Amino acid sequence: MEFEAFTASELAAYLGAIPKVRALLGEPDDLDVAEVGDGNLNYVYFVTNAKAPQRSVVVKQAPPFLRLVGKAWPLSCQRMEHEVAALRRFGALCPQHVPKVYHADSKRFLMVMQRLASHCILRQGLINGITYPKLAAHLSTYLAHTLFYGSDLFLAPDIKKQAVSAAVNVELCRITEDLVFTFPFEDHPSNVYSLALPLSVLERLRTNEALRIAAGDMKWAFMNRAETLLHGDLHTGSIMVNEEETFVIDPEFAFYGPMSFDIGALLANLLLAYFSRDWHGRVDGRDPAAYEEWLLAQAIGIWNGFSEQFMALWRDHESRSERRFIGGQTESRAAEGYRAHFMRRLLADTLGFAGCKMIRRIVGMAKVAEITRIPDAQARALIEVRCLRCAEALLVERDTLTDIEQVAMLARDILRETLTHV
Amino acid sequence: MEFEAFTASELAAYLGAIPKVRALLGEPDDLDVAEVGDGNLNYVYFVTNAKAPQRSVVVKQAPPFLRLVGKAWPLSCQRMEHEVAALRRFGALCPQHVPKVYHADSKRFLMVMQRLASHCILRQGLINGITYPKLAAHLSTYLAHTLFYGSDLFLAPDIKKQAVSAAVNVELCRITEDLVFTFPFEDHPSNVYSLALPLSVLERLRTNEALRIAAGDMKWAFMNRAETLLHGDLHTGSIMVNEEETFVIDPEFAFYGPMSFDIGALLANLLLAYFSRDWHGRVDGRDPAAYEEWLLAQAIGIWNGFSEQFMALWRDHESRSERRFIGGQTESRAAEGYRAHFMRRLLADTLGFAGCKMIRRIVGMAKVAEITRIPDAQARALIEVRCLRCAEALLVERDTLTDIEQVAMLARDILRETLTHV
Incomplete structure (x- = not known):
């Protein structure tokens, strides 16, 4: 699949279609999406329910290239799978010190995880x-x-x-x-x-x-x-x-x-x-x-x-x-x-x-x-x-x-x- | 596939059907087959052309169980694949000190290799x-x-x-x-x-x-x-x-x-x-x-x-x-x-x-x-x-x-x- 970064409304719609995430965040129409990645490697979004700001998640997506440079510098998207697998393993061993992974999509090289808003x-x-x-x-x-x-x-x-x-x-x-x-x-x-x-x-x-x-x-x-x-x-x-x-x-x-x-x-x-x-x-x-x-x-x-x-x-x-x-x-x-x-x-x-x-x-x-x-x-x-x-x-x-x-x-x-x- | 040890004539026929091995050994009808394994783990055969005893190979076959005990002690046949892969790798690196593998059959867990008759x-x-x-x-x-x-x-x-x-x-x-x-x-x-x-x-x-x-x-x-x-x-x-x-x-x-x-x-x-x-x-x-x-x-x-x-x-x-x-x-x-x-x-x-x-x-x-x-x-x-x-x-x-x-x-x-x- 050719990689396309989400628009805000696409991401809100995508998240709304995942029951577990929808239960956490609420209705897609209520979601604020802010891209907060440092621009080097991955796309990182804070997605927050505007009516209830404590309902919030982080979405992290690995494009199949170095974001800083673009498609001219390809990178394997497996890095997201590694990260998800490691977060799940470490989370099982030490849940109090590892953010929860709510959802992972290996086709879109994306995961939805716990927002650490007060840290x-x-x-x-x-x-x-x-x-x-x-x-x-x-x-x-x-x-x-x-x-x-x-x-x-x-x-x-x-x-x-x-x-x-x-x-x-x-x-x-x-x-x-x-x-x-x-x-x-x-x-x-x-x-x-x-x-x-x-x-x-x-x-x-x-x-x-x-x-x-x-x-x-x-x-x-x-x-x-x-x-x-x-x-x-x-x-x-x-x-x-x-x-x-x-x-x-x-x-x-x-x-x-x-x-x-x-x-x-x-x-x-x-x-x-x-x-x-x-x-x-x-x-x-x-x-x-x-x-x-x-x-x-x-x-x-x-x-x-x-x-x-x-x-x-x-x-x-x-x-x-x-x-x-x-x-x-x-x-x-x-x-x-x-x-x-x-x-x-x-x-x-x-x-x-x-x-x-x-x-x-x-x-x-x-x-x-x-x-x-x-x-x-x-x-x-x-x-x-x-x-x-x-x-x-x-x-x-x-x-x-x-x-x-x-x-x-x-x-x-x-x-x-x-x-x-x- | 259920494992069956070869009879002598089955093994001769099997080897005769592999062109490379047939070229080494000659006609199946001329082959002497002697089982020489120690009976613990594998079947090992010396196969020799009776009319030209210098034409000889070793056949090694790994049954999917400990031969000594039988099917009650299963063993992975992958050991033969490991052995073949290692022989080929070591043989490429150091051909003068590693017997040649003439043929390997991963379905029958079998390989045909150089006979070291004077060693x-x-x-x-x-x-x-x-x-x-x-x-x-x-x-x-x-x-x-x-x-x-x-x-x-x-x-x-x-x-x-x-x-x-x-x-x-x-x-x-x-x-x-x-x-x-x-x-x-x-x-x-x-x-x-x-x-x-x-x-x-x-x-x-x-x-x-x-x-x-x-x-x-x-x-x-x-x-x-x-x-x-x-x-x-x-x-x-x-x-x-x-x-x-x-x-x-x-x-x-x-x-x-x-x-x-x-x-x-x-x-x-x-x-x-x-x-x-x-x-x-x-x-x-x-x-x-x-x-x-x-x-x-x-x-x-x-x-x-x-x-x-x-x-x-x-x-x-x-x-x-x-x-x-x-x-x-x-x-x-x-x-x-x-x-x-x-x-x-x-x-x-x-x-x-x-x-x-x-x-x-x-x-x-x-x-x-x-x-x-x-x-x-x-x-x-x-x-x-x-x-x-x-x-x-x-x-x-x-x-x-x-x-x-x-x-x-x-x-x-x-x-x-x-x-x-x-």
């Missing part, structure tokens, strides 16, 4: 210096449940292997393989360097052997370790929050990959917020220190909360099923020892992925707003240097940073040491 | 104390080519991901997951312990935390790391040899898994042969020392030859394609440093898998003939204890054994230290 994008909230008291608890719960239940620690081997094949996501994995793990380490035309960033710092990304080896390890892990169904792009722009609730949205990069990739993405974005806080805090006339510590506390709370809940899910499942992953029917010192070892390795991988994700946000094509919005080139470069220094340490020292508190100390040290010079 | 099974050759001057060179070439060309180091990411999905092999992977990585470490009814093996040794397999953690790591790696198309069961019974040639047969366990698994299986079987040599050498009235050293030299030669050729294929490919896996168009110290690091990690994983493979052959269901044929229970137990000691060291010390010569020294030490007592 804002976490990245924006962090830029605004807002604290969310339940954030760490919510995200650690989301991570523990989604990462555990997709893995061989829970699923039967045949089910897991089918799930891996079903979740193959060539196009979007390719984006990550290139933009996160390859281009930032070479002189690639897609890279974007900020004006005042010293050349020596860029040179270091290409020539530091320990860093390159570590980044190579992470790329290999990303491409080869089909451990669980990941979100695949879990930065702070993929999270919607308010005081009470936290939702993880937009899993179009979902695929079976290394568990630590999602946790690492989140950690990276908290650290990017941490290092850029100094500037945002100062221009707002507030002392940034308290919020910086709140950000580090979120990183610590997310890892520790995740780790505790993941281990608890694992113990419970093995106790119920009377089968330990490492063998044996009863609990043993070896079984618990293996779990602790597994979590240590997971933290090391998390730090490695966090390092790669930080680097790509500094020198790669896709940036983060907390940094690009800094108009002072020198101030921005100082923050970028700190981020790269932290990223390098995370990558190279990931096996010796054995708990998350050490990571927080590392971040504090880098902030202090480089406070006055690039 | 014997390597395991039997090793029991007989025969040296094969080209063995290490051949097997290292086979490993380097098959493991490199299936991986992300060579394949485009989309092709690789399709290949992973196509090679999913649930049933036979499950056998390995259970029999190699799980049951040997628990009190499982399928385990078989030899009479004089001390209970303390079995207890150690269940309670030694470092060993259990290491084995858990290898199980996780086996189940999650889709690095390349593996043979999947590369023991010395899957290799046919003579003075001049080496062929790798029976890849029905083929799937996308960790590269080091095939190398580890081979190393494990060479070490099992090494530790049992003392008995076989002595009963044959020969000094076992020279052959023991020859066996260790094969292990060293296979790893070092594999490592050199794999790195050479990798360098060549990256030089030709002007793309380094870690990024960058030109060769650099970092690119070469990553390759060396990659090979060190591969060796560590190889040792871990070798350890698991040795343990399963001592305490698991499937044994090796070099040990089960030892009628003296005390002598056998002594050998088994040495094998388990070596396996444990390989698993627990795999990150500190940084070259294959150290592994040979470890094996020699274990042989000496435990020469006189269990």
Whole structure:
């Protein structure tokens, strides 16, 4: 079918013909349709009953091309199927943190989902210096449940292997393989360097052997370790929050990959917020220190909360099923020892992925707003240097940073040491 | 279609109707058919032209059940498709070491392949104390080519991901997951312990935390790391040899898994042969020392030859394609440093898998003939204890054994230290 974007009245009529959606929204004639997509990839609409504004949904539609460019840049529409499948799976595992999918239409590459009207994008909230008291608890719960239940620690081997094949996501994995793990380490035309960033710092990304080896390890892990169904792009722009609730949205990069990739993405974005806080805090006339510590506390709370809940899910499942992953029917010192070892390795991988994700946000094509919005080139470069220094340490020292508190100390040290010079 | 095993004349007629096979074998009336399968899993026939015995093929047919038990134990016939696909792929990569497939029939779960009439099974050759001057060179070439060309180091990411999905092999992977990585470490009814093996040794397999953690790591790696198309069961019974040639047969366990698994299986079987040599050498009235050293030299030669050729294929490919896996168009110290690091990690994983493979052959269901044929229970137990000691060291010390010569020294030490007592 040739792709045509809906007009407002076409979309209202389409939604009115789906009984479940009509029950949510009311009569087609009452619907307001507003296109709110950022124009890059997908069409996104808010559809609201004008007479009862709380009756509202989001419609997301993937055209078979890059919207920004048009039909000259074809893209597979399967990305919408991936996103729907992942939302449904994550929603089944963790309904309180995943928007509901009310309807999906694989022929029109479209889905109708829950409107999160009172929530804002976490990245924006962090830029605004807002604290969310339940954030760490919510995200650690989301991570523990989604990462555990997709893995061989829970699923039967045949089910897991089918799930891996079903979740193959060539196009979007390719984006990550290139933009996160390859281009930032070479002189690639897609890279974007900020004006005042010293050349020596860029040179270091290409020539530091320990860093390159570590980044190579992470790329290999990303491409080869089909451990669980990941979100695949879990930065702070993929999270919607308010005081009470936290939702993880937009899993179009979902695929079976290394568990630590999602946790690492989140950690990276908290650290990017941490290092850029100094500037945002100062221009707002507030002392940034308290919020910086709140950000580090979120990183610590997310890892520790995740780790505790993941281990608890694992113990419970093995106790119920009377089968330990490492063998044996009863609990043993070896079984618990293996779990602790597994979590240590997971933290090391998390730090490695966090390092790669930080680097790509500094020198790669896709940036983060907390940094690009800094108009002072020198101030921005100082923050970028700190981020790269932290990223390098995370990558190279990931096996010796054995708990998350050490990571927080590392971040504090880098902030202090480089406070006055690039 | 209901499965019926062929009669001799039916098989001759069937083969006569395939022009390519008829050209190889001659007239159906001239064919001798001999069923030579071991009766466990498949039907295997040698089909030979009685008037020209050099005109001969092997026919292998997978019934949709475990042949040993019958229709009450169904098995997927896909195993034959896996085997055919793997033979064709490996044959394309390394034709000199893989038997030719002349014909495959997916409806009859059957293939017709090259007869290796002047070759014997390597395991039997090793029991007989025969040296094969080209063995290490051949097997290292086979490993380097098959493991490199299936991986992300060579394949485009989309092709690789399709290949992973196509090679999913649930049933036979499950056998390995259970029999190699799980049951040997628990009190499982399928385990078989030899009479004089001390209970303390079995207890150690269940309670030694470092060993259990290491084995858990290898199980996780086996189940999650889709690095390349593996043979999947590369023991010395899957290799046919003579003075001049080496062929790798029976890849029905083929799937996308960790590269080091095939190398580890081979190393494990060479070490099992090494530790049992003392008995076989002595009963044959020969000094076992020279052959023991020859066996260790094969292990060293296979790893070092594999490592050199794999790195050479990798360098060549990256030089030709002007793309380094870690990024960058030109060769650099970092690119070469990553390759060396990659090979060190591969060796560590190889040792871990070798350890698991040795343990399963001592305490698991499937044994090796070099040990089960030892009628003296005390002598056998002594050998088994040495094998388990070596396996444990390989698993627990795999990150500190940084070259294959150290592994040979470890094996020699274990042989000496435990020469006189269990």
